[in-house]
Amino acid sequence: MSSRNFVFWEVDTQVDFMLPGGKLYVPGAEKLLPNIRRLTDAARQGRVFLVSHGCYHAEDDPEFKTFPPHCVKGTAGSAVVPEGLTEKIVTVANEPLAALPHDLLQFDQILLEKQSLDIFESRHAEQLVQRFGPAVEFVVFGVVTEYCVRLAAKGLLDRHRPSPRAARRSEVTERLRRRGGMSSPPPFPGAQYEKILPSAVSSSGRISTGFQHSRD
Numbered sequence: 001m002s003s004r005n006f007v008f009w010e011v012d013t014q015v016d017f018m019l020p021g022g023k024l025y026v027p028g029a030e031k032l033l034p035n036i037r038r039l040t041d042a043a044r045q046g047r048v049f050l051v052s053h054g055c056y057h058a059e060d061d062p063e064f065k066t067f068p069p070h071c072v073k074g075t076a077g078s079a080v081v082p083e084g085l086t087e088k089i090v091t092v093a094n095e096p097l098a099a100l101p102h103d104l105l106q107f108d109q110i111l112l113e114k115q116s117l118d119i120f121e122s123r124h125a126e127q128l129v130q131r132f133g134p135a136v137e138f139v140v141f142g143v144v145t146e147y148c149v150r151l152a153a154k155g156l157l158d159r160h161r162p163s164p165r166a167a168r169r170s171e172v173t174e175r176l177r178r179r180g181g182m183s184s185p186p187p188f189p190g191a192q193y194e195k196i197l198p199s200a201v202s203s204s205g206r207i208s209t210g211f212q213h214s215r216d
């Protein structure tokens with residue numbers, strides 16, 4: 001591992017979301033795969049550290065009252081797509097006895113398991129962000145923009161160098177709220193945030209749905 005001034009933050013790039021036939025397939029998500037590969041290549045090459053998180057649900061998970069069953073832990077649908085996985089990965093379950101590794105830097109990637117939309121409701125995300133310190137820059141990408149990506153970006157903005165960005169963050173959340181996404185999420189695919197979220201967040205952070213890199 002070399003420079004880790006950038007942390008790439010990968011959201012829910014799992015089979016059930018990404019591939020046609022997945023239990024909660026996001027239409028068109030498979031088109032992101034080449035760009036997800038390019039983004040995660042940066043971690044394989046030691047240029048960034050890669051944080052990933054995804055759903056790992058029980059068969060009777062309460063989330064299935066809101067969303068169709070998906071990403072049941074241990075099923076093929078819960079697997080992160082190969083494009084999103086490096087070889088030097090450590091997985092941390094959202095369980096009391098699980099812990100972050102003492103030395104993150106021996107890995108290229110950490111995968112946090114979650115059971116709710118917001119990764120920051122799981123046990124280890126907060127501590128993980130603290131570990132990186134104030135100097136790193138986070139780059140968020142994955143699916144779905146208006147759900148878990150939005151919550152991850154908001155959670156990072158809330159925790160990472162919050163004071164200079166507080167005003168902008170308020171503006172971002174207000175714009176999202178006005179679009180109805182905060183209290184009553186639109187049904188899938190509900191892609192209206194594809195356009196507004198990147199521009200809204202770009203002044204205070206950086207977010208990628210994966211599409212923006214297609215012309216690189």
Ligand SMILES: [Zn+2]
Pocket residue numbers: 055056057063070071115116
């Ligand atoms: Zn889920």
